[in-house]
Amino acid sequence: MSDFLATAVVGLGTYLFRAIFIVALAKRRIPETVLVALKYVGPAVLGALIVALLTDSDGNVAIGIPEVAAFVAGGFVAHRTRSHVWTLVVGMTVYWLTLALI
Amino acid sequence: MSVDRAIARRGVIDALPLFVPAIPFGLVIGLAITNTGMNPFVGWSGSWLIFGGAAQLTLVTLLGGGVAVAAAVGTALVVNARHLMYSAALAPTFQRQPRWFRWFGPYLLIDQLFALTTVRLDDEPDSFRAYYLAVGATFWILWSVVVALGLLLGPVVPEQWNLEFAIPILFIGLLVLGIEHWPELVAALAGAGVTYLAAGLPNRTGLLVGAFIGMIAGFVAERIRRE
Numbered sequence: 001m002s003d004f005l006a007t008a009v010v011g012l013g014t015y016l017f018r019a020i021f022i023v024a025l026a027k028r029r030i031p032e033t034v035l036v037a038l039k040y041v042g043p044a045v046l047g048a049l050i051v052a053l054l055t056d057s058d059g060n061v062a063i064g065i066p067e068v069a070a071f072v073a074g075g076f077v078a079h080r081t082r083s084h085v086w087t088l089v090v091g092m093t094v095y096w097l098t099l100a101l102i
Numbered sequence: 103m104s105v106d107r108a109i110a111r112r113g114v115i116d117a118l119p120l121f122v123p124a125i126p127f128g129l130v131i132g133l134a135i136t137n138t139g140m141n142p143f144v145g146w147s148g149s150w151l152i153f154g155g156a157a158q159l160t161l162v163t164l165l166g167g168g169v170a171v172a173a174a175v176g177t178a179l180v181v182n183a184r185h186l187m188y189s190a191a192l193a194p195t196f197q198r199q200p201r202w203f204r205w206f207g208p209y210l211l212i213d214q215l216f217a218l219t220t221v222r223l224d225d226e227p228d229s230f231r232a233y234y235l236a237v238g239a240t241f242w243i244l245w246s247v248v249v250a251l252g253l254l255l256g257p258v259v260p261e262q263w264n265l266e267f268a269i270p271i272l273f274i275g276l277l278v279l280g281i282e283h284w285p286e287l288v289a290a291l292a293g294a295g296v297t298y299l300a301a302g303l304p305n306r307t308g309l310l311v312g313a314f315i316g317m318i319a320g321f322v323a324e325r326i327r328r329e
Binding site for chain 2: 002003004006007008009010011013014015017018019020021022023025027029035036037038039040041042043044045046047048049050051052053054055059060067070071074075078079082083084085087088091092095096099
């Protein structure tokens, strides 16, 4: 139940983000400082999330050669192809290969 | 065929190629729901309750990873905070729309829909609405189906494949695509570094601390870049 409630709260919050200016604050402008800060929410959260996903429940970060190799390869392919499909294919292949070789 | 119907068809045709990159994302979310042992229906309900892949994936993996519910919800909301910008950008166009659409339209406002409609802001109100709804409905239906497919595939995929590692790989892809200038890179590295240093904090709140410091770092870097 609490999982469903958590999902519903995120859904409601997301709707409010999407609706607030359209429904209620059409004449208001977002202050420049907030706009600049919002631009950096995405990269900051993604960087933090990647580390968090590799952290176990005891707070140890499990990052070794396979993970680093896959990130470098995946990041390079994302930059060159701008395709999630290729990023996933190459990143996972490099991960599996390095896991098998080490 | 009426003009609006032709425009709606245009919306569906425009949406389809943009949906292709979202397919692995949806499948991975389905797999992640299976891996975390979350109730499949609850996990899948995020597809239409949240209707935003990055936040849904964040919520599912954090809840499944034993993160405190409040921290998981907070992080997923932070991931979706960028929608404030879309709302502000589309607000003037929506003022010419009927009330029901001003309330309902934002529910569908995902990244791809925003990208496609930014070139149609000056269309006739009826045409804009037909196009917007067609793109949004296309994504909404396909997204729910793809996440459900991921749920069906989840139990079939052998555990030795370590497919959960696909999630950080997808985030790396999203991150790289979002980096236009070096301040974004600073934000990402600071976010990752601080989360690493704060990994021992209770309930994995290090994630929120890292994200916040990363945002500040990006903001400061932008100031330096402009000087």
